[in-house]
Amino acid sequence: MSPRIDEQNQQIRDARKQQLLEAGAKVFGERGYAGTKVSDIVREAQLSHGLIYHYFASKEDIYIELARTAFTTSYETIRQVVENGGSPYERLKELTEGIFAHTAGSGYFFLIALQTNTSKTVPEEAAAISKEYSGQNLQLLEQLFREGQKQGEFIHADPFKQALMYSSMLNGVIFTRLTYSELEDFPQVDQILRIFTHAREEE
Amino acid sequence: MSPRIDEQNQQIRDARKQQLLEAGAKVFGERGYAGTKVSDIVREAQLSHGLIYHYFASKEDIYIELARTAFTTSYETIRQVVENGGSPYERLKELTEGIFAHTAGSGYFFLIALQTNTSKTVPEEAAAISKEYSGQNLQLLEQLFREGQKQGEFIHADPFKQALMYSSMLNGVIFTRLTYSELEDFPQVDQILRIFTHAREEE
DNA sequence: TTTTTGATTGACTAATTAATCAATGAATAT
DNA sequence: ATATTCATTGATTAATTAGTCAATCAAAAA
Numbered sequence: 001m002s003p004r005i006d007e008q009n010q011q012i013r014d015a016r017k018q019q020l021l022e023a024g025a026k027v028f029g030e031r032g033y034a035g036t037k038v039s040d041i042v043r044e045a046q047l048s049h050g051l052i053y054h055y056f057a058s059k060e061d062i063y064i065e066l067a068r069t070a071f072t073t074s075y076e077t078i079r080q081v082v083e084n085g086g087s088p089y090e091r092l093k094e095l096t097e098g099i100f101a102h103t104a105g106s107g108y109f110f111l112i113a114l115q116t117n118t119s120k121t122v123p124e125e126a127a128a129i130s131k132e133y134s135g136q137n138l139q140l141l142e143q144l145f146r147e148g149q150k151q152g153e154f155i156h157a158d159p160f161k162q163a164l165m166y167s168s169m170l171n172g173v174i175f176t177r178l179t180y181s182e183l184e185d186f187p188q189v190d191q192i193l194r195i196f197t198h199a200r201e202e203e
Numbered sequence: 204m205s206p207r208i209d210e211q212n213q214q215i216r217d218a219r220k221q222q223l224l225e226a227g228a229k230v231f232g233e234r235g236y237a238g239t240k241v242s243d244i245v246r247e248a249q250l251s252h253g254l255i256y257h258y259f260a261s262k263e264d265i266y267i268e269l270a271r272t273a274f275t276t277s278y279e280t281i282r283q284v285v286e287n288g289g290s291p292y293e294r295l296k297e298l299t300e301g302i303f304a305h306t307a308g309s310g311y312f313f314l315i316a317l318q319t320n321t322s323k324t325v326p327e328e329a330a331a332i333s334k335e336y337s338g339q340n341l342q343l344l345e346q347l348f349r350e351g352q353k354q355g356e357f358i359h360a361d362p363f364k365q366a367l368m369y370s371s372m373l374n375g376v377i378f379t380r381l382t383y384s385e386l387e388d389f390p391q392v393d394q395i396l397r398i399f400t401h402a403r404e405e406e
Numbered sequence: 407t408t409t410t411t412g413a414t415t416g417a418c419t420a421a422t423t424a425a426t427c428a429a430t431g432a433a434t435a436t
Numbered sequence: 437a438t439a440t441t442c443a444t445t446g447a448t449t450a451a452t453t454a455g456t457c458a459a460t461c462a463a464a465a466a
Contacts, residue, residue: 003409003410003462003465004411004463004464008464009413012413031237031324032237033238034237034238035235035237035238035322035324038453047415048414048415048416049415049416050416050455050456051414053454053456054413054414059453059454117382118378120234120238121235121237155394161388164383165390165394167375168372168375168376168379168380168390169372171374171375171379172371172372172374173368173372175321175374176370179320179321180367183364185364186364186368187364187371188360191358191360191398192368194397195394195395195397199402206433206435207432207433207434208434212442215442216443240422240423241424250445252447253426253427253444253445253446254445256424256426257443257444261425262425
């Protein structure tokens with residue numbers, strides 16, 4: 001009776017949706033929400049214009065789903081490392097290296113998170129998600145800095161500001177690296193972390 | 204014969220153009236090129252929709268003029284400080300403090316320069332200007348790091364990468380500060396510059 | 407082979423936004 | 437007062453882009 005069984009249809013649907021999300025991540029990341037046309041996404045995905053509306057209600061909808069993914073994964077990444085064992089410095093280093101490794105090839109989800117955080121033109125719901133998670137991420141980092149200061153590994157300074165400084169710096173460096181992707185050994189994690197630690201000549 | 208003398212007309216024209224450029228800087232900075240409507244600019248400037256086309260050929264045109272201003276002034280700022288007297292560290296510190304002071308209230312020109320550098324949706328001519336000046340700015344910084352390393356003030360590392368690191372970090376921090384503008388004493392310039400100097404406990 | 411179901415297409419419509427232009431307004435010399 | 441010139445307006449047109457939908461296609465059961 002059915003030309004395809006449900007499971008097969010589900011597989012097709014999953015694959016197409018994934019294809020559209022990946023294409024969306026790329027073009028939204030590169031061109032921003034307002035700068036991206038629906039036609040850009042479907043061209044990247046090599047699908048027809050109409051099909052995107054079979055899987056998403058609107059351009060806003062696909063962006064919101066991407067933003068949600070970006071924030072939940074970044075939060076989980078940070079939480080896992082921060083709640084890990086090891087000294088605060090070790091955890092901060094592991095986190096930093098992990099983030100750089102993760103954004104090495106394509107930082108599209110990073111870019112989506114960043115623009116969702118900062119742009120006034122993203123869908124309202126995405127901005128709301130961003131606000132929620134950004135605060136949580138900062139709290140995790142703040143706690144890490146607090147511990148590191150208590151244990152004497154980190155210099156004393158307002159932990160919240162240190163968390164802000166850390167994420168600012170990360171944003172800046174990752175952003176730059178997406179432009180100069182051919183550079184090897186950029187950035188040097190140890191060098192960056194010197195901002196937060198006590199003086200010591202080289203590692 | 205003439206209802207207004209040329210000089211008067213010129214004054215009016217100058218004032219209006221300035222008004223539109225300031226409004227444009229604000230909304231382009233906040234919303235990006237693609238996210239900005241011509242109606243956003245004229246609303247901000249409190250002028251009629253039609254008038255913007257009396258002073259600029261197109262939305263692209265006004266953006267290009269803003270981008271040019273952003274890049275020429277940033278280049279001049281950097282050049283002046285870098286070619287100043289003082290040790291490399293002193294000059295780097297002066298530059299950094301100057302940039303933070305300059306972008307304290309509204310960093311609209313900073314934001315325009317940044318997005319012109321990184322977005323794929325800005326007018327082609329603006330992107331060309333950006334490419335030219337960004338390279339020049341980096342060269343100035345690279346030279347400063349080279350000198351600082353020669354004189355022993357700065358740690359040894361590829362001067363180009365240090366210049367990139369410096370500008371990345373600046374971008375990240377200024378960006379963050381535009382969101383958290385209520386923060387006092389953020390960032391601490393001395394703390395940032397520790398990335399580039401030899402170990403020493405506090406200043 | 408035929409039928410059925412749901413994915414897929416792309417021409418079409420609707421909505422948004424850039425750009426135009428005929429009409430108006432404000433200031434000043436005559 | 438009137439005439440002149442140029443800045444200014446906003447309704448209108450043009451161009452772009454989001455979203456729709458009737459028709460088509462592909463795969464498998466009957």
